[in-house]
Amino acid sequence: MTSPLRLLSRRTLALAAGLALAGVAFAQTKPAPKPAAKPLNGQVVKIAWIDPLSGLMAPVGTNQLRSFQFFAEKFSASNPAGVKFEVIGLDNKLSPTESLNALKAAMDQGVRYITQGNGSSVALALVDAVNKHNERNPGNEVLYLNHSAVDPDLTNSKCSYWHFRYDADTSMKMEALSSFMQDQKDVQKIYLLNQNYSHGMQVAAYAKETLKRKRPDIQIVGEDLHPLAQVRDFAPYIAKIKASGADAVITGNWGSDLALLVKAANEGGYNGKFFTYYTGVTGTPTALGTGPAGRVFQVAYSHYNVGGPMTAWMKEYNDKFGDDFYTASVIRIFESLGQAMANAKSTDPVKVAAALEGLKFQSFNGELEMRKADHQLQQPLYVTVWQKADAKHPYSPEKTGMTLVPVKEFPPYVSSTPTSCQMKRPGA
Template sequence: MLASSGAALAQAKPGAKPLAGETIKLVRIDALSGLMAPVGGNQLKSYQFFAEKFSVNNPAGVKFEVSGIDNKLSPTETLNALKAALDQGVRYVIQGNGSSVAAALIDAVNKHNERNPGKEVVYLNDAAVDPDFTNSKCSYWHFRFDADTSMKMEALTTFMKDQPDIKKVYLLNQNYSHGHQVAKFAKENLSRKRPDVQIVGEDLHPLAQVRDFAPYIAKIKASGADTVITGNWGSDLSLLVKAANEGGYNGKFYTYYTGVTGTPTALGTGGAGRVYQVSYNHYNMGGQMDAWMKEFNQKFNDDFYTGSVIHIFTVLSQAMANAKSSDPVKVAAAMEGLKVKSFNGEVEVRKADHQLQQPLYITVWQKADAKFPYSPEKTGMTLVPVKEFPSYVSSTPTSCQMKRPGGASS
């Protein structure tokens, strides 16, 4: 899976390894304790697994080394973690879980780079999907490798508009920027594509604090909702679907993060045919991805699901090869507009806002079979693809006014 570049910069010559032997240190700042620790722990293992893979073969010839710092899902702890990473000489930081954390990190990286020319840092975002980060709060130093909330909701509601059984929708989300955006874009998209659909209830709950969702399920049942839309992740989705199973709620769930640690086990067979996910990857991608997932599972007794890890190593190594440098300023410039071949086809780092453009998939929770065999958390179930949306369908416009080094803006 060698990357192929569509950037204006000169393509690295085949076989040329301009930075052969150089070690690139990356730090992932994310939750490694608390209710969301299983997710953060899984993702750190994912980075270390693929750092090893890409260190063997990448177009720049660099070696990758990844360590993690626990931010306890706190913006304040994140700023402390960033300082610790900078003190270690790290120039590439990674974060994903929690858009409130991501907002603090974008601001801190911007300030650091402004005050410390020659010591710039690039922030690689693998999962924080608040659309503001590539619109009003866009930054030259921030690159997002997940699809943002507006992109996912565009794809999800394009699928939902053709489902005649959807008549009454309940919105249940976490009470922070990501949850607010999911609700906002769900209402906007449904009113445009399916004005007949009623929003019969809406709730926001504290992030990573609720241990019993039974009261929420009771409200959903009382509302008469046949469908729930939720951007919940980690324990907040696992415990929600567990409560739905136990409370006898038989409606459908349209989600962003069904495949993430803990949720497959909570679902078991109870959500068969009723739980949908929109994502840029799933458990049955085929090809090299299948081989990697099998190896990851054997090594860690865990499931790989954060495909943006692969995007990051693919884009970063190709950009370094093109720039013939590991300097973040030059690498950031080389990442702009870069097109590479990744596990879900050709993807592009959109120059205007640094939002990766990529295909999205709608999958449904069903029994694993010979065609779709991968079973997360040994549930006997899997996520089966039912619809693929090419990049141009899920792409959404940007209002980003990018301020680039030297004062130029797009």
């Protein structure tokens, strides 16, 4: 007869064996653990640069591509995410159609970050194309980093989750410039001369609107829009400006369109003031020369003599390329990308975009913020004047002996303008 104790032991062993077998079966059916996330350290982030390398604006494009590649190397060596940046240059010939071809070529190479800035007409085409691509290709999104295209529509009616602007838009710059002009009592008659595309039209429109608020005594005595990057002789325009009696010109022209305009003004004997957005861009310093000292003003988010780490960077860039660095938004792009990728612990554009929204980061001239509502960088603006370089303001572009000297700084809240953006975010 089996004892109760022995019977209990057998049952216990059987139960243990059953549990062990069940554990084996459970272990066999349990899903394999997900692989650990790939560390960011050393990941290569490719950025396609899409801007002109041919035509009249090629000198500007060449300078900016060098700028991106120069700072890609610098920030690859030191950024909080530990990533490596690589910039691929694609010539868009300043054409929206060519830009879309370049975008496709970049995406075919697996590039998920693009940058562009020369021409708001191009920018608007790229925003539309990126929006459509991202909607149709979830998991393979592309992020557009705008370094210089300043049409306000890009962060208002045409705003996009996939677009971030690092320059100050046309309305922000005109807000600062018109505030400065409130104290320019010798300016009584203005001529508006701008390029015939979205940016130029916006400059003219915001000039009229802000001056009406701040200097209603100023007369607009003439207005012209001319073809973008096609005019080689601005003498007829200078003749019209002189005939109008204008004592100042407001222009958003850039590149050859500004260089050739001021060259024609010098040759035509026009002695009025110029209020500009892009005096520091390739070719314009040489065209200005020494003649218009004290009469040419620029509104921008940086300038040649801003100081800080920029002083050493500009010298190094000039020593390396024999050219001047002036597109400071390049630095902000790498600063914010590195920080956003570190915060997101990812290089995925969807996660990086979320980390960029509302991001506050330190730049060469203080803390900046990427406004979440419309992806417009909030930053100080400077009004500078063209005059002889001196010990306090020593940097001389294009070896002219001249420079841009700051005469007024506007903190971000002064030049910040409201937005009508209705942002559509993924998953909303």
